[in-house]
Amino acid sequence: MSRKQKKVVEIRTSPHLKKAISVEQIMRNVVYALLPVCGWSVYQFGLSALVLILVTILSCVLTESLFCRLSGRPNSVGDFSVIITGMLLALTLPPGFPLWMAAVAGFMAIGLGKALFGGLGYNVMNPALVGRAFVQAAFPVAITTWTPGFTEGRFLEFIPSSLALPFMSPVDTADWVKSHAVDGFTGATPLALQKFEHVTTSTMDLLTGSVSGSAGEASALLIFVCGLYLAFRKMMDWRIPAAVFLGAALISGPLHLMNPEIYPSPLFVILSGGLMLGAMFMATDMVISPMTPRGVWLYGIVIGVLTVIIRQFGGLTEGVMYAILVANALSPLIASVTQPRIYGATKKGAES
Amino acid sequence: MGLLNLFRRTPTFRHGVHPMEHKEQTAHLAIRRLPFAPTIYVPLAQHIGAPALALVKPGQEVVRGEPIAEAGGFVSVPMHAPVTGIVRSVDHLVPTAAGPKTPAIVIDTYEASTQEVLYGREQDLSTLSREALIEAVKASGMVGLGGAAFPSHVKLLPPEGKVIDTLIINGCECEPYLTCDHRVMLEQTDRLIAGIRTIMRATGAKRAIIGVEDNKLDAVQAIREKLPEDGVISCEAVETKYPQGAEKMLISSLLKREVPSGGLPVDIGVAVYNVGTLAQLGELIPHSQGLIERVVTVSGPGVGKPGNYLVPIGTPLSFLMDQVKSSSDANEVIVGGPMMGMTVASLSVPITKGVSGVVVFEQAAEDQRERPVHPCIKCGACLDACPINLNPSMLGQLASVRHYETMESEYHLNDCFECGCCSYVCPSNIPLTQYFRIAKSVNREARAAAA
Numbered sequence: 001m002s003r004k005q006k007k008v009v010e011i012r013t014s015p016h017l018k019k020a021i022s023v024e025q026i027m028r029n030v031v032y033a034l035l036p037v038c039g040w041s042v043y044q045f046g047l048s049a050l051v052l053i054l055v056t057i058l059s060c061v062l063t064e065s066l067f068c069r070l071s072g073r074p075n076s077v078g079d080f081s082v083i084i085t086g087m088l089l090a091l092t093l094p095p096g097f098p099l100w101m102a103a104v105a106g107f108m109a110i111g112l113g114k115a116l117f118g119g120l121g122y123n124v125m126n127p128a129l130v131g132r133a134f135v136q137a138a139f140p141v142a143i144t145t146w147t148p149g150f151t152e153g154r155f156l157e158f159i160p161s162s163l164a165l166p167f168m169s170p171v172d173t174a175d176w177v178k179s180h181a182v183d184g185f186t187g188a189t190p191l192a193l194q195k196f197e198h199v200t201t202s203t204m205d206l207l208t209g210s211v212s213g214s215a216g217e218a219s220a221l222l223i224f225v226c227g228l229y230l231a232f233r234k235m236m237d238w239r240i241p242a243a244v245f246l247g248a249a250l251i252s253g254p255l256h257l258m259n260p261e262i263y264p265s266p267l268f269v270i271l272s273g274g275l276m277l278g279a280m281f282m283a284t285d286m287v288i289s290p291m292t293p294r295g296v297w298l299y300g301i302v303i304g305v306l307t308v309i310i311r312q313f314g315g316l317t318e319g320v321m322y323a324i325l326v327a328n329a330l331s332p333l334i335a336s337v338t339q340p341r342i343y344g345a346t347k348k349g350a351e352s
Numbered sequence: 353m354g355l356l357n358l359f360r361r362t363p364t365f366r367h368g369v370h371p372m373e374h375k376e377q378t379a380h381l382a383i384r385r386l387p388f389a390p391t392i393y394v395p396l397a398q399h400i401g402a403p404a405l406a407l408v409k410p411g412q413e414v415v416r417g418e419p420i421a422e423a424g425g426f427v428s429v430p431m432h433a434p435v436t437g438i439v440r441s442v443d444h445l446v447p448t449a450a451g452p453k454t455p456a457i458v459i460d461t462y463e464a465s466t467q468e469v470l471y472g473r474e475q476d477l478s479t480l481s482r483e484a485l486i487e488a489v490k491a492s493g494m495v496g497l498g499g500a501a502f503p504s505h506v507k508l509l510p511p512e513g514k515v516i517d518t519l520i521i522n523g524c525e526c527e528p529y530l531t532c533d534h535r536v537m538l539e540q541t542d543r544l545i546a547g548i549r550t551i552m553r554a555t556g557a558k559r560a561i562i563g564v565e566d567n568k569l570d571a572v573q574a575i576r577e578k579l580p581e582d583g584v585i586s587c588e589a590v591e592t593k594y595p596q597g598a599e600k601m602l603i604s605s606l607l608k609r610e611v612p613s614g615g616l617p618v619d620i621g622v623a624v625y626n627v628g629t630l631a632q633l634g635e636l637i638p639h640s641q642g643l644i645e646r647v648v649t650v651s652g653p654g655v656g657k658p659g660n661y662l663v664p665i666g667t668p669l670s671f672l673m674d675q676v677k678s679s680s681d682a683n684e685v686i687v688g689g690p691m692m693g694m695t696v697a698s699l700s701v702p703i704t705k706g707v708s709g710v711v712v713f714e715q716a717a718e719d720q721r722e723r724p725v726h727p728c729i730k731c732g733a734c735l736d737a738c739p740i741n742l743n744p745s746m747l748g749q750l751a752s753v754r755h756y757e758t759m760e761s762e763y764h765l766n767d768c769f770e771c772g773c774c775s776y777v778c779p780s781n782i783p784l785t786q787y788f789r790i791a792k793s794v795n796r797e798a799r800a801a802a803a
Contacts, residue, residue, distance in 0.1 A: 013786045015772030016690040017371050017528065023726045023779045121727030291732030291745060342764050343740035344613040
């Protein structure tokens with residue numbers, strides 16, 4: 001009785017029940033969903049990929065901690081979102097990307113892409129893509145240097161470029177590639193082959209990831225399955241990747257029909273490059289995508305269409321990153337023009 | 353989801369949430385009478401509208417069922433003595449679930465009394481005019497027993513030019529834990545139908561539809577067996593989800609009509625009554641009696657003897673808690689359901705006409721609910737939950753920077769009826785519903801200050 005009397009009465013307001021799902025839980029599940037993709041990357045590229053992933057995660061975690069200290073906020077590493085950024089960032093980089101540059105990318109991803117805006121929930125663009133965009137601009141050679149996967153001894157030795165010293169001229173990997181590569185490795189990604197040489201990589205190779213490319217975007221099938229897991233757990237909005245694929249197909253389909261020599265089929269567009277990873281794990285980043293039912297479709301279609309336009313008519317082979325960043329910037333506008341009609345609103349009052 | 357809805361048999365509205373029902377604790381328990389508390393506190397303001405005016409004096413003896421207060425205005429109802437006893441005070445301040453203290457008539461119960469209702473007289477409803485029926489409803493002191501506590505007679509007088517064609521009877525009981533309406537539908541079916549008949553006559557409604565959530569199909573069956581042959585009253589199962597029992601939602605589910613924003617059901621020709629209200633009216637009106645007790649579900653992890661109890665109006669929660677053996681670990685007592693009810697600060701709060709349930713949580717349950725509040729991650733779960741298509745995320749962000757007017761002028765704040773779905777689903781644990789209440793009250797005060 002005395003214990004009861006001492007207890008301070010806490011007055012709560014309704015609702016007094018909570019759904020048993022938290023931010024940490026959502027973020028943790030995204031990490032789970034990304035683990036197989038990371039695992040495949042390590043299997044394919046070996047030690048370099050493993051250390052690359054660890055370095056970006058570590059860099060992101062340290063940056064987050066640093067900025068939390070500087071701004072006097074409680075350390076928010078525990079919400080797992082920073083781990084996701086680290087994983088995603090590594091997956092978009094070439095497997096032999098110099099580790100010090102990866103650390104810089106991680107710092108920029110969290111510092112510039114997230115912390116400056118106020119941390120989780122306040123960023124306006126996907127932090128991982130902000131980090132990648134920075135290193136794309138800063139280190140254009142390193143980020144387009146591809147190395148073959150499945151080399152012998154990949155679990156025992158680094159790709160030489162991984163261990164490049166900061167601010168030294170880029171290590172030339174040509175000799176290493178020549179000595180390790182399976183026959184005919186050109187370093188060209190399926191997108192580059194298609195764009196510049198009009199050689200189409202087989203759908204099977206795209207699905208399984210037996211192609212050249214970034215550390216974690218090679219196996220479209222694996223990424224798709226991992227994304228499905230999140231969609232089924234209702235921790236990812238399935239409409240966004242669906243809209244991205246729809247948008248990509250809407251524009252690449254007619255182009256392909258007009259000139260199949262130059263323009264690849266929608267299936268190739270969807271399975272190649274970073275589109276699958278971008279659509280499943282980056283475009284769906286909750287913080288920077290619109291929430292309105294019509295807004296998510298519009299947002300996804302914008303990403304799909306922009307990706308194809310940049311790929312086909314831009315100077316780069318890859319367009320997903322910029323497409324998503326542009327769509328991120330458009331997201332508030334998209335949200336505001338797609339507010340749903342509220343219950344009981346008259347026609348006149350429906351516009352808002 | 354959309355695809356699943358195509359195959360659903362039961363009608364419903366869009367969005368909403370589905371919390372654990374927790375109804376198994378009490379759904380099978382027949383309504384039992386709670387003993388009379390030694391002292392009863394009848395607040396004069398236990399309904400929406402003007403408080404009632406006391407008719408009795410301290411020291412006066414009252415008989416159970418006797419009027420003790422008269423309506424204080426049009427939107428107000430009289431009160432009747434819940435017990436036979438002696439009036440101790442007519443302006444004693446008692447705490448309310450909402451917080452502020454309010455004057456109440458205090459009656460010391462005569463323990464020796466049989467507590468029979470001797471007050472009242474039989475009347476033949478078929479000879480009463482519409483006006484006399486409405487007057488009889490008002491005299492009964494009836495308010496919406498579903499929780500709104502809106503005086504029942506007011507809905508019977510639609511404004512000029514508005515006609516009520518359909519009566520909707522709300523048997524959804526979508527709040528977790530609550531089962532009192534379920535029991536009323538099973539045990540008081542005849543009274544319910546009598547009440548519907550009376551209200552149909554008083555409103556002139558051509559048809560009546562009883563909407564019951566499909567987790568209570570036994571109630572649907574019980575009602576259908578008793579329905580009159582003429583077919584003007586029907587009973588429909590609707591999908592089990594929260595807030596199906598919100599009147600706007602139920603109207604959408606059953607009639608596919610939308611109550612206009614800022615309007616009332618009468619604007620689209622509908623009047624909505626709770627099943628408990630009509631079952632009580634069906635019993636009280638023929639005997640010209642007043643509302644002196646109601647069925648209350650007492651449940652939750654902190655209750656030793658959960659059940660559906662017939663509780664005299666004015667019974668203090670402390671007495672109720674003793675009777676149902678509330679656990680010593682109980683630390684949160686909610687009046688109403690857990691989604692929309694209020695936590696009480698004091699067990700001196702009496703049961704009033706609008707209290708449909710008392711839910712008691714323990715420390716253990718609370719620890720589970722304790723979670724840090726994160727910033728909004730814009731997951732959109734609240735948009736998918738809001739039954740009226742608001743954007744709670746945006747409203748919440750505006751509230752956090754105190755742009756209360758923008759919330760109202762651009763994001764339809766005033767259409768929010770505080771069902772709590774957005775707070776319930778929010779993974780960041782943001783108290784959105786509470787933000788909206790604050791914003792509304794700030795806007796109200798600003799308007800009052802400007803006027």
